[in-house]
Amino acid sequence: xxxxxxxxxxxxxxxxxxxxxxxxxxxxxxxxxxxxxxxxxxxxxxxxxxxxxxxxxxxxxxxxxxxxxxxxxxxxxxxxxxxxxxxxxxxxxxxxxxxxxxxxxxxxxxxxxxxxxxxxxxxxxxxxxxxxxxxxxxxxxxxxxxxxxxxxxxxxxxxxxxxxxxxxxxxxxxxxxxxxxxxxxxxxxxxxxxxxxxxxxxxxxxxxxxxxxxxxxxxxxxx
Amino acid sequence: xxxxxxxxxxxxxxxxxxxxxxxxxxxxxxxxxxxxxxxxxxxxxxxxxxxxxxxxxxxxxxxxxxxxxxxxxxxxxxxxxxxxxxxxxxxxxxxxxxxxxxxxxxxxxxxxxxxxxxxxxxxxxxxxxxxxxxxxxxxxxxxxxxxxxxxxxxxxxxxxxxxxxxxxxxxxxxxxxxxxxxxxxxxxxxxxxxxxxxxxxxxxxxxxxxxxxxxxxxxxxxxxxxxxxxxxxxxxxxxxxxxxxxxxxxxxxxxxxxxxxxxxxxxxxxxxxxxxxxxxxxxxxxxxxxxxxxxxxxxxxxxxxxxxxxxxxxxxxxxxxxxxxxxxxxxxxxxxxxxxxxxxxxxxxxxxxxxxxxx
Numbered sequence: 001x002x003x004x005x006x007x008x009x010x011x012x013x014x015x016x017x018x019x020x021x022x023x024x025x026x027x028x029x030x031x032x033x034x035x036x037x038x039x040x041x042x043x044x045x046x047x048x049x050x051x052x053x054x055x056x057x058x059x060x061x062x063x064x065x066x067x068x069x070x071x072x073x074x075x076x077x078x079x080x081x082x083x084x085x086x087x088x089x090x091x092x093x094x095x096x097x098x099x100x101x102x103x104x105x106x107x108x109x110x111x112x113x114x115x116x117x118x119x120x121x122x123x124x125x126x127x128x129x130x131x132x133x134x135x136x137x138x139x140x141x142x143x144x145x146x147x148x149x150x151x152x153x154x155x156x157x158x159x160x161x162x163x164x165x166x167x168x169x170x171x172x173x174x175x176x177x178x179x180x181x182x183x184x185x186x187x188x189x190x191x192x193x194x195x196x197x198x199x200x201x202x203x204x205x206x207x208x209x210x211x212x213x214x215x216x217x218x219x220x221x222x223x
Numbered sequence: 224x225x226x227x228x229x230x231x232x233x234x235x236x237x238x239x240x241x242x243x244x245x246x247x248x249x250x251x252x253x254x255x256x257x258x259x260x261x262x263x264x265x266x267x268x269x270x271x272x273x274x275x276x277x278x279x280x281x282x283x284x285x286x287x288x289x290x291x292x293x294x295x296x297x298x299x300x301x302x303x304x305x306x307x308x309x310x311x312x313x314x315x316x317x318x319x320x321x322x323x324x325x326x327x328x329x330x331x332x333x334x335x336x337x338x339x340x341x342x343x344x345x346x347x348x349x350x351x352x353x354x355x356x357x358x359x360x361x362x363x364x365x366x367x368x369x370x371x372x373x374x375x376x377x378x379x380x381x382x383x384x385x386x387x388x389x390x391x392x393x394x395x396x397x398x399x400x401x402x403x404x405x406x407x408x409x410x411x412x413x414x415x416x417x418x419x420x421x422x423x424x425x426x427x428x429x430x431x432x433x434x435x436x437x438x439x440x441x442x443x444x445x446x447x448x449x450x451x452x453x454x455x456x457x458x459x460x461x462x463x464x465x466x467x468x469x470x471x472x473x474x475x476x477x478x479x480x481x482x483x484x485x486x487x488x489x490x491x492x493x494x495x496x497x498x499x500x501x502x503x504x505x506x507x508x509x510x511x512x513x514x515x516x517x518x519x520x521x522x523x524x525x526x527x528x529x530x531x532x533x534x535x536x537x538x539x540x541x542x543x544x545x546x547x548x549x550x551x552x553x554x555x556x557x558x559x560x561x562x563x564x565x566x567x568x569x570x571x572x573x574x575x576x577x578x579x580x581x582x
Contacts, residue, residue: 018394018395018398020399020402021398021401021402024405024406094471095473110401111397111402112400112401112404112405112422112425112426114405114408114409115409133468134468134470134508135469136470137470138469138470138471138510138512139470139471139472139473141472141510141512142473142474142512142513143473145514146472149515170510170512170521173470173508173510174470174521174570175468175507175508175525176567180567183566184567
């Protein structure tokens with residue numbers, strides 16, 4: 001694993017309640033030249049240290065003592081929208097992963113991913129890319145299908161994917177790499193990347209709108 | 224309440240008393256005993272057989288004293304309905320048996336002290352005999368229900384705690400298995416083999432947990448409805464195979480059980496085919512998509528693909544083989560199965576129409 005330029009400045013925080021695992025990830029990141037500015041075992045620790053250490057990338061386990069990973073994602077990104085969250089989850093809990101992505105996480109990796117995959121994912125997330133697994137692509141695709149179902153809601157503001165975005169997302173879900181997708185659709189790697197990012201952005205935007213609407217409704221109900 | 228009733232009635236009928244002093248004594252005894260009994264029954268440990276016997280004895284004594292203080296041929300006994308207190312205490316403590324015994328004793332004494340038994344007397348006595356056991360029986364049922372409810376609450380709490388512990392244990396095991404897998408792959412050699420085995424077990428356990436959680440969630444909701452299964456969960460089980468990745472929506476895809484079984488069998492056959500033609504550990508991806516009117520399942524591998532015309536050739540030779548069986552089974556469900564192959568590998572697209580997979 002080569003140490004790319006700029007990695008030394010990359011400030012990373014590791015959040016996991018399993019010390020063994022946390023240490024392993026921390027060591028891998030340090031050996032690769034990243035600056036691990038903080039580690040945390042609980043959601044409360046994570047939020048406190050996030051504000052103090054200002055990491056660029058948070059490598060986050062969703063299954064942590066309260067507040068949970070989804071909440072940490074939301075709060076951390078509200079505090080510093082330039083930070084990136086890479087979810088590293090052993091449990092494969094689909095609904096949680098989807099919620100974390102809606103809350104703004106831009107990467108998802110299962111813990112069985114190799115060291116090289118982890119380092120690559122941290123770099124890519126830090127550079128603003130999205131890191132998708134086929135499983136996550138399937139979840140996002142399913143979520144858009146659900147939102148698009150006219151019987152589920154009559155909201156004209158539902159986010160929709162373009163045909164191209166759907167096509168790209170389906171290919172990711174079927175396990176194709178961005179490079180393979182680019183070749184098959186005769187697009188640039190960058191364009192494929194953008195399509196994938198757009199799908200997430202639409203979902204996150206929709207989630208924010210929903211949250212705001214919900215908050216307003218709650219406020220009105222209280223009056 | 225019954226005390227007040229008895230006291231007032233006795234005052235009202237004071238002229239009926241042949242021996243007013245005895246009557247006053249009886250009323251005083253009733254008031255005193257009631258006060259004592261209320262205090263005594265308040266604490267569970269004082270609710271002894273002795274207290275209950277004394278309670279009944281006082282009631283009986285007051286009944287028996289009636290002819291003495293009121294003279295022969297009286298109409299109402301001194302304690303009147305006050306005896307119901309002792310009766311209820313017995314019924315509550317000793318269930319219907321206690322109620323019956325106390326009622327029988329009170330009824331017998333009541334009837335014995337009277338010279339003649341009128342219709343009204345008989346009615347009152349009969350009510351006592353009936354009421355005692357019934358109140359006792361109801362108390363028994365209530366207590367049994369309380370015990371059962373406590374037991375149900377305890378077992379629910381125990382189940383929740385077990386589930387929590389299981390999650391913690393599973394999470395820990397998953398972490399270790401993932402770590403072994405990662406480290407093993409880095410170390411190479413025999414460690415790599417160990418790592419690979421750990422990885423397989425990890426994905427198997429992960430699938431199991433996910434399946435369990437979804438089925439317990441769905442079990443409550445789907446109880447009583449036509450047998451349906453969540454296609455996403457059932458397909459998820461295939462992930463326990465080596466190098467198979469399953470992508471599905473986060474929301475359940477409920478379909479009739481037989482459709483789900485058939486689709487899983489078809490996808491399983493596709494994956495078997497991958498294992499045979501591409502390799503035992505060849506990666507394969509399953510994608511499930513749910514639409515209001517249909518479900519789409521695709522199975523892709525990165526093998527060399529099937530040369531054009533080979534399937535047709537096989538069919539012409541009378542060997543229907545795997546592709547024929549897959550197409551046939553999907554057609555039986557009213558759907559279509561299309562095979563595409565190329566530089567991207569081989570991909571089965573299975574489309575099956577449904578009512579509403581989410582409804």
